[in-house]
Amino acid sequence: MEAQPLEGIVQEAEIAELAGLSATLPADVRDPAGRWRSVLDDWRNHGSDLPEEVSVEQALGLVGDEGRPVTSSIALVAVALEEGFGARLLELPCVIARDGQRLVPPAADSMTAVAAESAGLAEQLGIATPLHPAHFEPDNGAPEVIAWLKEYGALLDGSEDSEVVRRLAAAGRSGRCPESLLDDEQLCALRDAFECLPQETRRELGLDVGRAILLDSYTLDAEGKKKADTARPADAYLSRAIDREQDSFAIAAGKSRGLMWLADRYADSLRSPAGRDGIGAQRFLRLLGAETAPRLRPHPQLRQRFSAGGRRGLPKSLAAGPEARAAAMQEIGATYTLEDYDSPDLLAVITDISQERRGKLRRKRAGALLSALSRAWDRRLSDYAEVDAANDHYVWNLKGKIPVFWLAQAGDIAWLDDESGRARNPAELRVRTAGTAALYGENSSDFVHDELDQPIRRTVLAALGVSDDPSRSELVTRLRDLSGASQRDETASGDLRRESTLVYRALVVRL
Numbered sequence: 001m002e003a004q005p006l007e008g009i010v011q012e013a014e015i016a017e018l019a020g021l022s023a024t025l026p027a028d029v030r031d032p033a034g035r036w037r038s039v040l041d042d043w044r045n046h047g048s049d050l051p052e053e054v055s056v057e058q059a060l061g062l063v064g065d066e067g068r069p070v071t072s073s074i075a076l077v078a079v080a081l082e083e084g085f086g087a088r089l090l091e092l093p094c095v096i097a098r099d100g101q102r103l104v105p106p107a108a109d110s111m112t113a114v115a116a117e118s119a120g121l122a123e124q125l126g127i128a129t130p131l132h133p134a135h136f137e138p139d140n141g142a143p144e145v146i147a148w149l150k151e152y153g154a155l156l157d158g159s160e161d162s163e164v165v166r167r168l169a170a171a172g173r174s175g176r177c178p179e180s181l182l183d184d185e186q187l188c189a190l191r192d193a194f195e196c197l198p199q200e201t202r203r204e205l206g207l208d209v210g211r212a213i214l215l216d217s218y219t220l221d222a223e224g225k226k227k228a229d230t231a232r233p234a235d236a237y238l239s240r241a242i243d244r245e246q247d248s249f250a251i252a253a254g255k256s257r258g259l260m261w262l263a264d265r266y267a268d269s270l271r272s273p274a275g276r277d278g279i280g281a282q283r284f285l286r287l288l289g290a291e292t293a294p295r296l297r298p299h300p301q302l303r304q305r306f307s308a309g310g311r312r313g314l315p316k317s318l319a320a321g322p323e324a325r326a327a328a329m330q331e332i333g334a335t336y337t338l339e340d341y342d343s344p345d346l347l348a349v350i351t352d353i354s355q356e357r358r359g360k361l362r363r364k365r366a367g368a369l370l371s372a373l374s375r376a377w378d379r380r381l382s383d384y385a386e387v388d389a390a391n392d393h394y395v396w397n398l399k400g401k402i403p404v405f406w407l408a409q410a411g412d413i414a415w416l417d418d419e420s421g422r423a424r425n426p427a428e429l430r431v432r433t434a435g436t437a438a439l440y441g442e443n444s445s446d447f448v449h450d451e452l453d454q455p456i457r458r459t460v461l462a463a464l465g466v467s468d469d470p471s472r473s474e475l476v477t478r479l480r481d482l483s484g485a486s487q488r489d490e491t492a493s494g495d496l497r498r499e500s501t502l503v504y505r506a507l508v509v510r511l
Helices: 012-019 035-045 056-062 070-082 120-125 142-152 161-173 184-195 199-210 249-253 281-287 323-332 344-354 359-384 405-410 434-440 455-463 472-487 493-509
Strands: 113-115 128-130 215-220 226-231 313-315 336-338 386-391 397-403
Touching: 012 056, 056 070, 070 142, 120 161, 120 184, 161 184, 161 199, 184 199, 184 281, 199 281, 249 344, 249 359, 323 386, 323 397, 323 405, 344 359, 344 405, 359 455, 397 405
Parallel strands: 113 128
Antiparallel strands: 215 226, 313 336, 336 386, 386 397
């Protein structure tokens, strides 16, 4: 016999099989008032060897049987929920699709869902499975099952495309890997859904959606030829065909290997019918996390130095580590930097630029990289310009801040041209200003090439180690040196007057 909540829901043959018996108590010997249960209980209490009731928990295995009547299976799920087995049901194929297939309830952060109807964006992306109509009947426990699916987040409750976008974002946020590639029609449908969202919501959801979908992409091989691939937008860069900036990161990268670029065709396939009022390819793919400047990542050699946890450290001594980093740490007595970052993509591009023999092209690419870094500086890079440096004596003993690893590494390669057209390390160069010309001389060979030196790039140049204006004290010291040279007749009077005038002008600027 079955437990009372299962009456009328499980069949006699199912009860017998679950009990491990050849038969069960026939329905025609059971009185409508249910006194037969009291009789059997009384027999058990007096020592009769009767089988135990088939419990609701035992019956859970029936929910995935596609041979069972749909209404009976839904009722069984409702009983299981009432008896407190909701957590168990989440692992069982207890939801019935329109075609009769039994499904495990999709999680709230899953790429898939169930719905009354599959329409709009959900239908185009193929993420919603229509439920069997019996799920929406007013009785038989169906309302309770639907309420449970809503609460769990398995049900797309409505036909709004914004709900689908939010579901994709939840999937991306949870780290679920996309399984299939979006075709151009599906991607345009997703873009159209974004156009209907408020700008703040677009920004809130875009990156996570970009982690949940796959698009066509490519890398470059050793010969600079495209090799087809797929990538999440949040892991890729905008190709030159999509990013139309004259000094884009794609121009800087040239034929650098190892970077993932979104397919060029999206520049055309994602043109918005709304024109400038809509979201075109560049804006949309940027919303999805495609980048236009090098990505940073936590350095892979960070280590948990202390058992108590806390911040991870990157040791001073690293194979092929930047010399300037080691020197800066040595100067302040630090042995580690904390939660440091590197950028393999930036390193690949800078290395490729440094190997470019044609000076004009090298400067064009270097300038494009400086511009790309400058545009991204306030948006995300400036927060990763410096790191704490510490000594690891029992605990982290902070010693000060030094440039982050990715900047130190970029400053350790000869990729920026001086005014003579020779590639130099950034730390060897200085920008030409009234102060630097006064201090180092107008004809110094250490000024960065004028094709690279633009006002919008000055912040990034300084972060890379390129020297900027000298301090007032340095200028005063220069005046004293010139005065001493005059007294010793070491320099022609005309040269002294010219150099002194430059220093005085530089000082006036600082008043």
